[in-house]
Amino acid sequence: MDNPYMPYPVRIDDIEIATEDKSLKTFKFVFLNKEDEEKFSYQAGQFAELSIPGVGEIPIGIASSPVEKGFVKFTVFKTGVVTSHLHNMKVGDIMGIRGPLGNWYPWDKLEGKNVVIIGGGFAFTTLRSSIIYMLDPANRSKFGTIDVVYGARSPGMLLYRDELFEWEQRDDINMHITVDGTDDPDWKYNVGFVPTIVEQKAPKADPDTYAIVCGPPIMIKFTQPALEKLGYGEEQIIMSLENRMKCGIGMCGRCNIGKELVCKDGPVFTLKEINLTPKEY
Amino acid sequence: MKVIKIDKNDWTRGIDKSRETYQLFGPVTDKNQSVFKQLGKEAYPEMGRTDTIMSPKSVLFPQTEKILTASLDESVENHHIMQMPETDTTPRAAIGIRPYDAKAVQLVKLNFDTPEYRDTYWCDAYEATTFVGLAVNKPSATDFSTSMGSGPFAEEGLDILLVDLEDHYLAKVLTPKGEAFLDGAGFNGVADTDASLKTIEGMKQAAEAAITTKVPTDKLKDKTILDLHSAPFWDDLAFSCINCGTCTFVCPTCWCFDIQDETKGKSTSRFRNWDSCMSPLFTKHGSGHNPRGEKTQRVRQRFMHKLKYFLDKYDQGSMCVGCGRCVEKCPVNIDIRSICNTMNSYEPQK
């Protein structure tokens, strides 16, 4: 078995500013060794440790999709030591990636089902990965209807704007984009907080519909009752958690909620599972 | 079962001979503290020590350990690409490790050697190590190992069990690794098996009987994590804790760690260091949010992990071997024995 602390070497291939306030950037990496790309075979919902020698490692959700080949992408919010350093790095710089880590959205179970994706702020990364995966021609027929509720503070803070507007044009996915507020008179989409839009626009629950929720704690807190009002059961609500992490492989002991390690037993849990653990996230 | 008799007059000679094959670790006094560490060329394990303040976990899990290195000099090949540093996986022997500490190694192994991932550093060190245990003839007042699936003469995790009989040791050979160590040390005086085992059994019973503290754990299994977590006693239990982290530091089964990079000039190393769930930083998010920001939450985490989460996760008993170190060293007398009692006897209000 390989050393699980050893990152694969990668080169930064592209850096894109993702939001108008420049607090988020999307990094595209290519593996220095072709074989490593195959070893890094992942599913939508997993994360990886971005590893900068001399600075440290950070757990980040994989924003690219398993159906996109030749690179991996991550969208990173600048907040502390490692993320700030990464924001100052340049195309061509060498660093490392360790993973893929954690579990993923339950794609087997979701086959044949309707899927409602609910995201807020910059926690849309693995949801982007999931949407691209489901919309892939080879996969689209495996799922029923797809609804997406995605909100940010303002239009300029929405991630992946080009793709969002492209999905708006399609008839095999129902987009419900929203912003907390805007002074743009041409804004054609929703205005309002995610939980409100969920209540108004998301499909009513039925046994064949599952919701995937990913966002800041406050959004999760208020989305839960909205989904319950629509009739979603604990097992139909799937969430991705974030806890402080180091090892990402279940060994360093800091990311637990009860007996579950968020890095290894998660980050994806059903609400039912979460309701059985202490709320230490 | 083979039993070897080692005359104490031959002990140092055998220890010296074993140095040809093994790096030795054992109990020694360092700056007035009894610790378990690598023995210098002239040093011998202090076999008379009842207990070391620091557990022997550092034999496999150093307090600070270099795990990766890289050059940051862009003019050299492979700059910014992490490499494995040289690690020493030549045979080592932990001499005089106590049975509860050997059991602790087995519990820690569940964390570092998993079906999905193998912690290279810990596992390589584990495989290189021969555990030469020393039975506890006179258990300390805080020893409650018999309640925690171990005991003064327990053999789990040991390759050899030494029993001290004043002028000689009887060495129970438990594994081929143990046999190889005794061969290497030149200890080859075979004792009469039946008679020796009888002697050892008698001493074992006496030592076990000397541990009068009984800490019941039988009812922990049937309670739910949420019931215990929301029990009303945590604030009281945690009240006097000063979050010093001593309990996690001395504990043979506390394995939590941090990972940090350190750079000198153009070369960097990634280290892992012992960490503690008692520290607020342990769980603090970049955003400032902290799921265990309150002292009570951290104290509860430590005891819930030891006595409930681990039990539920692995079904292999508690993550405490009853060595009593944290009981003895806690500056405010927080006592896992009474906390375990409180948890075990708690009846949730329905």
Ligand SMILES: Cc1cc2nc3c(=O)[nH]c(=O)nc-3n(C[C@H](O)[C@H](O)[C@H](O)COP(=O)(O)OP(=O)(O)OC[C@H]3O[C@@H](n4cnc5c(N)ncnc54)[C@H](O)[C@@H]3O)c2cc1C
């Ligand atoms: C499963 C998962 C997926 C994530 N996905 C993304 C993503 O797609 N985009 C994004 O911008 N952020 C994501 N985060 C959050 C991101 O990991 C933190 O913002 C980041 O670690 C902060 O690092 P720092 O060094 O800049 O901050 P500092 O505050 O300087 O933190 C120091 C160290 O603490 C740890 N740490 C601090 N905060 C967190 C945190 N919230 N979560 C985990 N570890 C932390 C890291 O090891 C970090 O290097 C994710 C977190 C998790 C657990």
Ligand code: SF4
């Ligand atoms: S040793 Fe005692 S005071 Fe210190 S952290 Fe542990 S329980 Fe708290």
Ligand code: SF4
């Ligand atoms: S919790 Fe205390 S008594 Fe139990 S193994 Fe750790 S230090 Fe020893």
Ligand code: FES
């Ligand atoms: S991040 Fe180390 S155990 Fe989860």
